[in-house]
Amino acid sequence: MKDWAEINTKYLTGFVEILAAVVIGIALLKFLYHYIGNIFKPNIKTTNQTIRIQFGSALTVALELLLGADLLSTAIAPTWNEIGKLVGIAV
Numbered sequence: 001m002k003d004w005a006e007i008n009t010k011y012l013t014g015f016v017e018i019l020a021a022v023v024i025g026i027a028l029l030k031f032l033y034h035y036i037g038n039i040f041k042p043n044i045k046t047t048n049q050t051i052r053i054q055f056g057s058a059l060t061v062a063l064e065l066l067l068g069a070d071l072l073s074t075a076i077a078p079t080w081n082e083i084g085k086l087v088g089i090a091v
Contacts, residue, residue: 006076013072020065027058 034051037043070089074082 009072009076013069016065016069016072020062020069023058023062023065027055027062030058031055 031051031054034046034054035048038046038048038051067089070086074086
């Protein structure tokens with residue numbers, strides 16, 4: 001049972017990390033599309049500040065996903081070194 005839980009947790013950790021990378025990639029593409037579009041054709045609705053806030057929000061979501069993945073990996077076999085890294089990331 002313990003082995004099964006460790007294997008599933010490793011797969012889940014990997015999936016969450018990939019999901020965070022996808023969120024970052026999509027946010028970056030969206031940011032570039034709107035930012036470059038705003039340079040050539042300024043729009044009152046989408047100012048540079050709005051575009052940056054949306055990008056920052058997406059990065060925050062990705063960071064939370066990565067923190068969750070770190071929590072999952074630490075739950076499998078925590079060492080003091082891993083716990084220290086996790087505390088540093090969380091702070």
